[in-house]
Amino acid sequence: xxxxxxxxxxxxxxxxxxxxxxxxxxxxxxxxxxxxxxxxxxxxxxxxxxxxxxxxxxxxxxxxxxxxxxxxxxxxxxxxxxxxxxxxxxxxxxxxxxxxxxxxxxxxxxxxxxxxxxxxxxxxxxxxxxxxxxxxxxxxxxxxxxxxxxxxxxxxxxxxxxxxxxxxxxxxxxxxxxxxxxxxxxxxxxxxxxxxxxxxxxxxxxxxxxxxxxxxxxxxxxxxxxxxxxxxxxxxxxxxxxxxxxxxxxxxxxxxxxxxxxxxxxxxxxxxxxxxxxxxxxxxxxxxxxxxxxxxxxxxxxxxxxxxxxxxxxxxxxxxxxxxxxxxxxxxxxxxxxxxxxxxxxxxxxxxxxxxxxxxxxxxxxxxxxxxxxxxxxxxxxxxxxxxxxxxxxxxxxxxxxxxxxxxxxxxxxxxxxxxxxxxxxxxxxxxxxxxxxxxxxxxxxxx
Amino acid sequence: xxxxxxxxxxxxxxxxxxxxxxxxxxxxxxxxxxxxxxxxxxxxxxxxxxxxxxxxxxxxxxxxxxxxxxxxxxxxxxxxxxxxxxxxxxxxxxxxxxxxxxxxxxxxxxxxxxxxxxxxxxxxxxxxxxxxxxxxxxxxxxxxxxxxxxxxxxxxxxxxxxxxxxxxxxxxxxxxxxxxxxxxxxxxxxxxxxxxxxxxxxxxxxxxxxxxxxxxxxxxxxxxxxxxxxxxxxxxxxxxxxxxxxxxxxxxxxxxxxxxxxxxxxxxxxxxxxxxxxxxxxxxxxxxxxxxxxxxxxxxxxxxxxxxxxxxxxxxxxxxxxxxxxxxxxxxxxxxxxxxxxxxxxxxxxxxxxxxxxxxxxxxxxxxxxxxxxxxxxxxxxxxxxxxxxxxxxxxxxxxxxxxxxxxxxxxxxxxxxxxxxxxxxxxxxxxxxxxxxxxxxxxxxxxxxxxxxxxxxxxxxxxxxxxxxxxxxxxxxxxxxxxxxxxxxxxxxxxxxxxxxxxxxxxxxxxxx
Numbered sequence: 001x002x003x004x005x006x007x008x009x010x011x012x013x014x015x016x017x018x019x020x021x022x023x024x025x026x027x028x029x030x031x032x033x034x035x036x037x038x039x040x041x042x043x044x045x046x047x048x049x050x051x052x053x054x055x056x057x058x059x060x061x062x063x064x065x066x067x068x069x070x071x072x073x074x075x076x077x078x079x080x081x082x083x084x085x086x087x088x089x090x091x092x093x094x095x096x097x098x099x100x101x102x103x104x105x106x107x108x109x110x111x112x113x114x115x116x117x118x119x120x121x122x123x124x125x126x127x128x129x130x131x132x133x134x135x136x137x138x139x140x141x142x143x144x145x146x147x148x149x150x151x152x153x154x155x156x157x158x159x160x161x162x163x164x165x166x167x168x169x170x171x172x173x174x175x176x177x178x179x180x181x182x183x184x185x186x187x188x189x190x191x192x193x194x195x196x197x198x199x200x201x202x203x204x205x206x207x208x209x210x211x212x213x214x215x216x217x218x219x220x221x222x223x224x225x226x227x228x229x230x231x232x233x234x235x236x237x238x239x240x241x242x243x244x245x246x247x248x249x250x251x252x253x254x255x256x257x258x259x260x261x262x263x264x265x266x267x268x269x270x271x272x273x274x275x276x277x278x279x280x281x282x283x284x285x286x287x288x289x290x291x292x293x294x295x296x297x298x299x300x301x302x303x304x305x306x307x308x309x310x311x312x313x314x315x316x317x318x319x320x321x322x323x324x325x326x327x328x329x330x331x332x333x334x335x336x337x338x339x340x341x342x343x344x345x346x347x348x349x350x351x352x353x354x355x356x357x358x359x360x361x362x363x364x365x366x367x368x369x370x371x372x373x374x375x376x377x378x379x380x381x382x383x384x385x386x387x388x389x390x391x392x393x394x395x396x397x398x399x400x401x402x403x404x405x406x407x408x409x410x411x412x413x414x415x416x417x418x419x420x421x422x423x424x425x426x427x428x429x430x431x432x433x434x435x436x437x438x439x440x441x442x443x444x445x446x447x448x
Numbered sequence: 449x450x451x452x453x454x455x456x457x458x459x460x461x462x463x464x465x466x467x468x469x470x471x472x473x474x475x476x477x478x479x480x481x482x483x484x485x486x487x488x489x490x491x492x493x494x495x496x497x498x499x500x501x502x503x504x505x506x507x508x509x510x511x512x513x514x515x516x517x518x519x520x521x522x523x524x525x526x527x528x529x530x531x532x533x534x535x536x537x538x539x540x541x542x543x544x545x546x547x548x549x550x551x552x553x554x555x556x557x558x559x560x561x562x563x564x565x566x567x568x569x570x571x572x573x574x575x576x577x578x579x580x581x582x583x584x585x586x587x588x589x590x591x592x593x594x595x596x597x598x599x600x601x602x603x604x605x606x607x608x609x610x611x612x613x614x615x616x617x618x619x620x621x622x623x624x625x626x627x628x629x630x631x632x633x634x635x636x637x638x639x640x641x642x643x644x645x646x647x648x649x650x651x652x653x654x655x656x657x658x659x660x661x662x663x664x665x666x667x668x669x670x671x672x673x674x675x676x677x678x679x680x681x682x683x684x685x686x687x688x689x690x691x692x693x694x695x696x697x698x699x700x701x702x703x704x705x706x707x708x709x710x711x712x713x714x715x716x717x718x719x720x721x722x723x724x725x726x727x728x729x730x731x732x733x734x735x736x737x738x739x740x741x742x743x744x745x746x747x748x749x750x751x752x753x754x755x756x757x758x759x760x761x762x763x764x765x766x767x768x769x770x771x772x773x774x775x776x777x778x779x780x781x782x783x784x785x786x787x788x789x790x791x792x793x794x795x796x797x798x799x800x801x802x803x804x805x806x807x808x809x810x811x812x813x814x815x816x817x818x819x820x821x822x823x824x825x826x827x828x829x830x831x832x833x834x835x836x837x838x839x840x841x842x843x844x845x846x847x848x849x850x851x852x853x854x855x856x857x858x859x860x861x862x863x864x865x866x867x868x869x870x871x872x873x874x875x876x877x878x879x880x881x882x883x884x885x886x887x888x889x890x891x892x893x894x895x896x897x898x899x900x901x902x903x904x905x906x907x908x909x910x911x912x913x914x915x916x917x918x919x920x921x922x923x924x925x926x927x928x929x930x931x932x933x934x935x936x937x938x939x940x941x942x943x944x945x946x947x948x949x950x951x952x953x954x955x956x957x958x959x960x961x962x
Contacts, residue, residue, distance in 0.1 A: 142737045142738050142788055142790070145738075145787075145788055146787065146788060147787045149787065150786055150787025151786070151787060152737055152738065152786050152787060152788050152790070152792070153737075153786070153792045153793070154737045154792070157576070157577075157793070161577050167575075167577050167579075167580055172576065172822075172823050176823075243667065281666075282666050282667045282668070283667055283668070284668065285668040285671075286666075286667045286668035286670075286671050287671075288671055288675070318626075320626045320627055327627070328507075328508075328578065329578075330578070330579050335671075336671075336674055337627055337628075339628075339674070339675060339678050340623075340626060340627060340628040340640070340642035340678065341640075341641050341642050341643060341649070341653075341678060341681060341682035341685070341686075342626050342642050342643045342644060342649060342652070343626055343627075343642075344675070344678050344679060344682060345649070345652035345653045345682055345686075346652055348652075349652055360651070360652060397668075398668055398672060399664070401661045403661055404661060443672055443675035443676055443679060444672060446675055447668060447671055447672065447675075
């Protein structure tokens, strides 16, 4: 269960785990909480319906709104409880990666973000159709103002290469022809309009050997009829939730399930989470946490209910995962690409800040851990050995070596002996803090 | 190009690594080499000393035709009626080629002979995906081969054969940024140290920990081993980087752009005595699908100003002889403009090699805007690995055999540096190999090769260019051929045997008739 929670959620606390284990059947847990549908959350503010205007950039509103929307999304994640939806929203944001620097207006990006939420457990084919007409996407990949007579190939290429089929499954001619089909849209403010006179005028085009007067919907249907498509998205899900090097045999099984269920996400996720593949011992603890998993997961673990979201915002940028600003249209590649000499070091700076109340540069954070009440939420709080084991069991998926475990125990005891340790003696708050700091600075903590 | 390092070997290396460095809470290592005299550390590092290569990566696919502009070619304006740059506005080079008007800094260096402009660089069957194409350029593979090691990673594994058993005293490669490029990755580990600011980097690493436990032999254990390796190199190198930055001089004011800041840090580290042979800097924003004119010009203004400042900084410090700058981008862009005043993904494009030791000038033929591939893209003249092979040999001083190892193939060098070989190899779509015997009495055996399907003509000419005797004319599939020609009837004297193709390709050999 800890493995499932650490992959399908951003992280979990002790009470999350207890609650998850309280369901009478595993199917109940999946249906009634992990994959449960719920209404869309209320908007971060009224600006989401403001018609985009240059003045919003000039006076700095757009930037402030982006920050506000980012905090709003972080709040959804921190308060996700045992529901996987926000993890899927981030998965889709990474899959259909659009950058705020080009989309410009947060209103457009907000609409797209809610679209991902709507389809988090929904129909992927329909999501591709909707996202192809989404104003933010039209702006980002130059579908906006692309005319049939001289179409812009940007969206057609990325639709096939990154969103549906993967490289090697189409030709340059398929791209050129599809670009004509995808033309004709114009974005004005918050809406995208199809203008028939800007569309292609040829009687037919030929894509993957089929000749027809394709429109945007029939083209995407045709793309989903290609075998590569289900395989491609299932491979990406596998890499995100199971292991970054895909097992093609299992990916093929996923693709069969996906096609049999008409590209619905929920049955596919259920299949994945009830498969033996997902729980193989060798993949447990093999995922390098994304910065979002590190930030949100650490707050969840330490039960910091209202973490300093400005700190999240700043650190996420430094750790190379600013929400709404993926590096390019391929999104964040993940796993080892998260880690360089720089980002590895900043990760330690972040987890320190939850305990010390100060960022690496000395700036105070608004919310930090209160160590003694936190320790006392554990029944083992007065027994040093058992306490270390319980926290390690909760925080680390990677098995800890005996020497590392001893190092953590020594850090907690900080000179005292097991028999004298309890949370009622002076300086235990500092001890617990030091212990958690050391725990979260272990390279093992970067794995989930 | 996998080096078959077994998992066990890797773990042994990890163990050595951890034994050599002082791992633990809050400690900064460096002990392993702290006592080694600099000269010995140099021996460990390899024979070629003192040269540095600074790579500028232009992310997104630079539009070559609006960078080095064929502004006297009518086709250029036919295909780019709205975004073509007129010659009156552009900066003249030679042979009808011009630089983008924003590139005044690079033009000035060009006029001083410090810029080699390499035209139409690419590779066969070019990929138009940003990601695959970037990987190809970084790994040094051809289009059909997928390698998972960077070419610089392979160069560094030759230069530092002890890595990862021993870490050299100075960083083996430095990348200004945050996400490590594939360029520096190898099966043995990552050669790059990545940071944005030397002081901040030092400050952050202080407090990182790594231990000497061997990770278990599982999939997850491999990831832990990777994390530990990063932790160790960070601990090892953050101090030397901070020290070199502190010793380095600041001689002039750089422009306040991100790229200029990156180059300024490189200059500071070099002047502070860092022995790193390769630096990677990056500038993005080249994916100009729409309204590209201003954006593209601004990008080149940024590069041009940053490089000019960097070059004059190095010259002031008498370090310019040892440093060379090269630019690359994953592809060029389509010849035709698209409907949104931009250009879509294309193929071949120019590269710049800048420094005091280059020959300077325009290298290679101008882009041919009439003979394009099936997508309407430029054909390449030189393989990008010819450029890299030249840099590795003539600038970084690696021998021919090792250079060939890096790319798993030998590439003919280009006349980029003063010490590069003279001859400019022609773009060979055909090759006339030999005619024997020479001098000839009656029958000559002529061998030739054709590299793409074309109509060819093989004939004997006199020295005035008059055709004396045709030997063969017709279509040829790619392949090597030989033909016996009866030359008994032509009179004694000097002649030229010439093989020509439909687009002006021609190769000639001298022949003597007895």
